[in-house]
Amino acid sequence: MSATDTQAGANSLRSGPDGRGRFGIFGGRFVAETLMPLILELDAAYKAAQADPEFRRELDYYLKDYVGRPSPLWFARRMTEELGGAKIYMKREELNHTGSHKLNNVMGQILLARRMGRTRIVAETGAGQHGVATATVCALFGMKCAIYMGATDVERQKPNVFRMRLLGAEVVPVTAGAGTLKDAMNEAMRDWVTNVHDTYFLVGTVAGPHPYPQMVRDFQSVIGVETKEQIVAAEGRLPDAIVAAIGGGSNAMGIFHPFLDDPQVRLIGVEAAGCGLDSGRTAASIERGTPGVLHGNRTYLLQDTDGQVTEAHSISAGLDYPGVGPEHSWLNDIGRAEYVGATDQDALDAFQLCTRTEGIIPALESAHAIAYAARIAPDMPKDAIVVVNISGRGDKDIFTVAEHLGVKL
């Protein structure tokens, strides 16, 4: 198989979801009837766009000249030396326009929304990276934009809130629940159901009702497709492990997907363990959750025995979500990918390690992936290769980090 081959065969792990939008028992379309016809319309529109070379050409144009793709694959020499084991490569998604991988997906969906004749965009955001990316393309195409963001997140991600407002978006703080991503998602769905006639719901991760998990994964797969080409060019072979942070899981799904049929490549998703996997204050849905239905799909959820969804906790607003994309739940259950945890403290340490050794300030989300790579690399041979997805840059997080380090800015 060539490095750029994206055709999935019959026995491929890349052929999902099935006709019902399921990955094994996960996924599906658990939405109110008001939204169901829109979901079906979206599915048809996405299939038509996929089959249209003009859509691909248009997307490629924007990815190259606006987003700034391809992103480099960087050999992290000093971090590798310091850890003393496997070679660490970094997929530099933080170099994309707006500073994260989020724009890959947003660019695809905004072009689709335009094809569908929608004029208004709603989106949910946690850390604000997806909100900023969405507000950015709405500015680019002159579309109305409402971003729902938990009130707690509005507070801890002030720079991104200001960026979104500068970009012309209406940022709506959501006070329900703990005021984080889960509550923002509920409120965005309420807006969508109220404004179905002109509004497109631009989901930021590989979750939600089908076809969102598939569509977002497809748009994010550019990360993995490039990584494959780049690592083969640099090392002449595929990596031994790929490590990515998991909130909803879009950056991980994007880099994992092109490697699903390469069993020699370990795929490791790093969930936010928060204060510890067994602390009760965690966002590790796969490791500490059970299957349930939330936000349109069946997936692993943090919930109580009555099926009430519990609040997640992570230092990273982007990972602070009690669910996870359904394809990850499936990859976990079939054993193709491993899911592990990194705590708030692990992430803070890795944030500083990466900044100090590579001159790259990673997002706190990405720092979870770095933390786990730094944990396994020393025990691997020096010729082993680990790719870490640096899904976003950390400028937005310097206030949070400073506070935890006891520094007043």
Next chain:
Amino acid sequence: MSRIARRFATLRQQGRGALIPYVEACDPDYDTALAILRGMPAAGADLIEVGVPFSDPSADGPTIQKAARRGLKAGSSMKRVLEMVAAFRKDDDETPIILMGYTNPIGAYGPERFCADARAAGVDGLIVVDLPPEEADLLSAPAAQAGLDIIRLVAPTTPDDRLPVVFNGASGFVYYVSITGVTGTRTASTDELAQALPRLRRATDLPIAIGFGIRTPELAANAVRVADAAVVASALLNTLESTLDDAGRATDQTVPRVLAQLRTLADAVHAVRK
């Protein structure tokens, strides 16, 4: 014949429309919610919807969201909801009870066990907001086994060619979500309703209830002029909320004021001759 079918057959014979009020389980506490539920038939309720509190009611507006939060805070669980229905059934074997809620608490309880226990408690039908026909197989077999009606939701966005899909497997009645939006917000105009109902009637023989945005006796009466039933939820919950003390506890006004409002709604609905 199910309680729901029997009730609609009786209403049709009498030439009347139905009022379906809503009470959220354990809102603001178990005893108060049960007292409201028990008082509803005498205040004019023809059928009753019992809301199952859920942490993430993404199709509901602020009023039901707050009611669900109060219910959960007061210790609601699926087990408590079914206990409340069972307590009601001791004194009332006629008024149909429909549980309204979301998929996840049912999934957590276990669909088979849930349907069996709901039936045993005296539940007659289920409305599961986020369970469209495409996912209905989760509940269809156990509900049929237990003899529970599955009430399907239809929306203004549901195209004609989809109506057969929605009504396939529906029983009891059909719930027309009269607006695009969440509960307790906008109200459909009389014109909108007049246009919507014939399209539904052509596709189903089941009774049709209209819900979302019905807040006054006049709006409830308008609804049963074109449909078979009117569902009122947020308006009653707003009244309930207004009677709570500063700590969110029930007062001696809570039960009487909710039931008094229900009575004016029921009087308006029952004055419409069909």
